[in-house]
Amino acid sequence: MQFPSKLIEDAVNAFATLPGIGKKTALRLVMHLLQKDTENTQYFTDAVLKMRTEIQFCKTCHNVSDEALCSICTNTYRDKSVVCIVENFRDIIAIENTRHYNGLYHVLAGLISPMDGIGPDALNILSLEERLKNGEIKEVIMALNPTIDGDTTIFYLSKLMAPYPVKITSIARGIAFGGELEYVDEITLARSIQARLPYENYLSK
């Protein structure tokens, strides 16, 4: 694609570096900004650049934060005896939006992946051990994606945490609410039969 202006070309290429945005979509975004006032673009670029340069990662749980400690870790109403282990902060947003979890988090910032050469040292695991040594944590919930990497990470962490007096749990796997049996994959269906619950437990959920 040829562009009538180097400025347009640079902006299109800049947008096209973002995931899921090709040259045509990038051009549409550039045209949108051109149709609006300059202040509009100024506001957009300011917000994005400010986010990237001023963002901090919580010293305790590695969640994104505006300050040295995140709003979840500093919240005195939250249950400090339960820690939920997640892959990244997007999972925290998802869990927080359920409004059914009142404990703390620990962001690994990835999963152990031998295929991609990502070992335990590349993740926030050392700081997790430090938190466990503190003794305040009674339960650790594994909320990792049910992939090979996720299962590998859960296995590694469960070995690591064995010496500490903590209860290790995992979020429940099964058929989603509203899901239809005939469309569920075989592994999920088989495991949800094996891990069946007493009817009373089901009702209480």
Next chain:
Amino acid sequence: MQFPSKLIEDAVNAFATLPGIGKKTALRLVMHLLQKDTENTQYFTDAVLKMRTEIQFCKTCHNVSDEALCSICTNTYRDKSVVCIVENFRDIIAIENTRHYNGLYHVLAGLISPMDGIGPDALNILSLEERLKNGEIKEVIMALNPTIDGDTTIFYLSKLMAPYPVKITSIARGIAFGGELEYVDEITLARSIQARLPYENYLSK
């Protein structure tokens, strides 16, 4: 959606103002930038802001340009007797990419649309008349979208240009190359039969 950080929230909202980008996609883009270096985001925001603040519109044809006159208008190899009228600069990019047009352009920056309250005064029509008065232009090609607004604009412009000694043409409508007859809409098919060409003309295209 609740966000763990005001900075993230602002950046997500900024991305979500762009067309076709919702909050979830915006969050994915923000996460992408967070995974890359700060310089990466700096490059992105610089390119976008520079484009918006430094862009100029060609004084002659209103195409986007890095200077007061665009690279097409200042190109001495182009045929200055033919002017192609387009809705916006994206159409110029599309036509330029065919490499089969060597004339000049005139960007209207919109179409006459009584429904949306857009009259001829809101478009770059006065400057088109100035160009016609010059006398250098021998042919005007209408390359507007075949919508009601497009046809209204073509009708208005053809009335306006009637006093000038210029040939007025329109880009050909018909069945796209590679298009299959059975999937073509009725109006296009009917008109392409009415406007049928001698076989020799067809071959020469």
